[in-house]
Amino acid sequence: MGSAAESQGIQMVRPASIVDGVHDSIYERIMSLEIAPGARIPVDVVARDLGVSQTPVREALSRLEREGLVRKAHLIGYSAAPQLSRKAFEDLFAFRLLLEPECARIATQNLTPDSLQELEEAAADMGHGEAPVDRNSRYSRFARADAHFHDAILKIAGNEVIRQAFADQHVHLHLFRLMFHSRVTQEALEEHENLLAAFRAGDGARAQAAMHEHISRSRDRLMLAFE
Incomplete structure (x- = not known):
């Protein structure tokens, strides 16, 4: 009853x-x-x-x-948790630049129609997703969606040691917490689209370069938090 x-x-x-x-x-x-x-x-x-x-x-x-x-x-x-120090910030981006561009190149070789669709959906979730309750909600959701997009690329690349290392560092959550600004999200969306174009074309060298540019520009944007 x-x-x-x-x-x-x-x-x-x-x-x-x-x-x-x-x-x-x-x-x-x-x-x-x-x-x-x-x-x-x-x-x-x-x-x-x-x-x-x-x-x-x-x-x-x-x-x-x-x-x-x-x-x-x-x-x-x-x-x-305390904010990232400048040294930790610089170390984190050095770590990313060493690994993520190469993972993007390898992921291009491993792409299937299904995994490409997964990346497309992850990118779309950042640009659209659920209607945000307020500005705070939208920014927080974007941080998680961005982490999911980058994790999807690492998963397709197939190196679980690298993927777990990124997961353990909670890279995107700590980086997004440095600066609460719409520029961070808008420019990232444009750079992700460049990455997707390379993936769609099956061009590993182009994906590698696009990832390197995206991470470098992200570093430059967020560096303003220390000024």
């Missing part, structure tokens, strides 16, 4: 969806710098603000900790 709520046609919200909602809310605040790097994130305050119990807040913060956006310290609790 169903509950009274079910008999009245009321749809019950599953705990997982509550955690997802709390996670997305905190994530967007961190990515837009509404929660500043290093700032404490009190569980009770977040729970009160969002109108939920502390349990889904703790679960959401644990997920964000695994993504590298939140840190937990004994007797202190949760706080937003």
Whole structure:
């Protein structure tokens, strides 16, 4: 027999969806710098603000900790991860320039109609996707969609060691958190289209050059965060 709520046609919200909602809310605040790097994130305050119990807040913060956006310290609790230092930023881009252009070249050789379609859809998700709730929401979603697009290229290239190394670094989330600006997203879309054109043409050298240019320009855009 169903509950009274079910008999009245009321749809019950599953705990997982509550955690997802709390996670997305905190994530967007961190990515837009509404929660500043290093700032404490009190569980009770977040729970009160969002109108939920502390349990889904703790679960959401644990997920964000695994993504590298939140840190937990004994007797202190949760706080937003510190921003990348300039040295870490430069090291990260040196790492990317060493690997991603070559992975783009190899991915071109491995492309199938299905994997090319996957890249097309990932790129389209960045340009369109779900209607954003607000500017913060759009920027945060773009960061995740961008990470998915680059991961799809690494997956097609087929080197799981490189792919896992990028996943462990949470590259795109930390880079997008450096600067909250529409220029970052618009120019990236144009550069991704250049990459897709090379993939469609099956031109590995062109894909390699397009990826190198994209990463170099991304570095130049985000470098402004340190000025």
